[in-house]
Amino acid sequence: MDDIPVRQLRFEFESAPEPVWSRSSPDFALFINALGIHVPHFERFLVKVMRAWRDELDDEKLKADVQAIIGQESHHAFNFLKWTEAMGRRYPKLAAIDAHAAAYFERALKRSKKFQIGFTAGYETFTFLGGMIILNRYQELMGEADPVIRALWVWHQVEEVEHGAVAFDFYRAFYREHEWYRRWMVIHAFGHITAETIRAFAHMVRTEGFYRRPRRALKAWAFCLSFARDLGRAALPVLRADYHPRNHPICNDAQNPVALAWRAHVAAGADPHRLTESEVARMLSGTA
Numbered sequence: 001m002d003d004i005p006v007r008q009l010r011f012e013f014e015s016a017p018e019p020v021w022s023r024s025s026p027d028f029a030l031f032i033n034a035l036g037i038h039v040p041h042f043e044r045f046l047v048k049v050m051r052a053w054r055d056e057l058d059d060e061k062l063k064a065d066v067q068a069i070i071g072q073e074s075h076h077a078f079n080f081l082k083w084t085e086a087m088g089r090r091y092p093k094l095a096a097i098d099a100h101a102a103a104y105f106e107r108a109l110k111r112s113k114k115f116q117i118g119f120t121a122g123y124e125t126f127t128f129l130g131g132m133i134i135l136n137r138y139q140e141l142m143g144e145a146d147p148v149i150r151a152l153w154v155w156h157q158v159e160e161v162e163h164g165a166v167a168f169d170f171y172r173a174f175y176r177e178h179e180w181y182r183r184w185m186v187i188h189a190f191g192h193i194t195a196e197t198i199r200a201f202a203h204m205v206r207t208e209g210f211y212r213r214p215r216r217a218l219k220a221w222a223f224c225l226s227f228a229r230d231l232g233r234a235a236l237p238v239l240r241a242d243y244h245p246r247n248h249p250i251c252n253d254a255q256n257p258v259a260l261a262w263r264a265h266v267a268a269g270a271d272p273h274r275l276t277e278s279e280v281a282r283m284l285s286g287t288a
Contacts, residue, residue: 122185
């Protein structure tokens, strides 16, 4: 969390795969696709909020971190909006779901400074935790997957962990004494993320025809709800008064090997826009 490089990536989805892009876990592919519909609208919200209030910061290190998260999140939003557009060719109601997600954050920008900064911190709790959970379950969730969409999500999750403390520190710079409000924003953000994900997931499950096979539909929904449960459980330490992202139990000195290898892989000049199984194997073995 001390190094937050801004990687200016641009993914192309013109020849994108079927949206069910993970052979290891098709249900994860649907779940993360559904989650990803509203994420870029939050990321644009975060950028606007931090730009609006960053000049009031006194801490120069935090100012630099804020500038870095703005850069990372701006590139995330650009690419995930393009992926949503590409998925719209498969899912007819996705444009309306996407518009609904965007409208929420437009309204949120009209709310108080405290709500804007608090909701940003609350929401970033789950992008950080989700990043850690997904990277820790990498092989199970996307060990066999389309190389472009896998590269998209590995990049996103690595960077969400890299800047995982910034929104928390940004909130504390303004409202350190208002711990109760930060905790409420964590709960509020979890409810919002869950509702928005379920909205998109339900449409995707129906479009994929799972309801014609009740067991298949139950399996998909069981995955969705179990992942939401895992996120909720991971967030319990966040409600402690002494919490900081750096001391969350999910963080330790043994950093995630996929994240470490990917950073080294990209720093060495490899193309970050694709990750085949063989590239991941070489990357993890240190021979990439």
